[in-house]
Structure formats: structure tokens, C-alpha cells
Amino acid sequence: MSDLGSPCEKELLLKISRGDEHAFSELFNTWHHLLGRHIYKITDSAELAEEVVQDVFLKIWTARESLALVENFKAYLFVVSRNHALNCLRKLARERMHQKALEENAAVLAVEQTGSADIYKLLDQAIDHLPPQQQKVYLLSRHNRLKYDEIATQMGLSRETVKKYLQGATHSITNFVQSNIDVSAIVLLAFNFILKR
Secondary structure, eight states, X not given: OOSTTOHHHHHHHHHHHTTXXXXXXXXXXXXXXXXXXXXXXXXXXXXXXHHHHHHHHHHHHHTGGGGGGOSXXXXXXXXXXXXHHHHHHHHHHHHHHXXXXXXXXXXXXXXXXXXXXXXXXXXXXXXXXXXXXXXXXXXXXXXXXXXXXXXXXXXXXXXXXXXXXXXXXXXXXXXXHHTTSOHHHHHHHHXXXXXXX
């Protein structure tokens, strides 16, 4: 299998494309370890590398009919596996961020469970005290979940101006809340409450 595009390789791929499981096993055994080392360099995790290799070969088997058209299997295999590995890393990063958000939101739940509905009222008052442009930017970002670029387009502002307004709004809200609430509630709020409103 070392000769890229060789008659033997093309024949093997053709057999697999027709559903030959023995040929597929031969392909897997030929590339498994080399591909695993390649993916390990990307993920820095033996466990994730093995998972990616298994997933990639499952995808290859599922879409085996297209293998007859592959001219350079090594290039095809490494591109598919690299893309899948990067997708897995992105997914892991999202999961970690989600876990962090859940942990931070525990502070919010603690506040809510103590019956501190007044905090919501206080935040609304803080938002009402913002200058009109800052208030609009803040609401579009935090309530409507728009991104900086979307807010900039909608309001006819530059991205940097939107960022500046949002930072200013967050700072003003924090100051307003801190000056109007007791210390124990501030500690609970500090994690995430204001930024997640």
C-alpha cells in the first residue's frame, strides 16, 4: 500500500467499494497505526486519536461506494482524518465551555433559591439607567444574543464601538448593582449573573 495510486491500491479500493469486508479489513490494518500517530500529533491524546481513527474508518465504510473514485488514498485519508480530529477538538472545547457555564450558573441558582427576585429588579433598574446607545447595544447582545458584527450592522456602528458600548454598559451595571445590594449577594452574582442577563 506504500505506492500511492498503485494498481494494487486501486483494486483494493474497488473491492471495498463493492462491499468486500475482507478488503476493508486489509485497508484498516494497513493504515490504522500510521493514521493513529498522525492524529495523535493533532490531538495530543491517544484516546481521542483512537476514537478519530475508528470514526474515520466507519465513515469510509459507510461511504465505500465513492472509494472507486479516489486517486490518492493516503491524501484522502489524512485530509478526512485531520478534519474530523479538528471537529472533535472543537466539540470538546464547546463541551468544556458549557460545563464551565453550568458551574458558574450554580451561583445564579443559589441566588434564585434564596428568593432574591429583587436582584432581577435591580438589574432591570441598572439597565434603565444606561445611556440609550449603551442600553440598546447591551439588550441586543445579552437578550437577543446578537454578535458584535450583527449589532454593528443593525445600529450602523463600527464593531469596536459596539464592543466599547458593551464594556461600558457591563461596567455601569456592575457598579449600580454593587452600590444597591448587600455584600453576600454580590459574591453570588460575581461569577456570571450580570453577564448572562
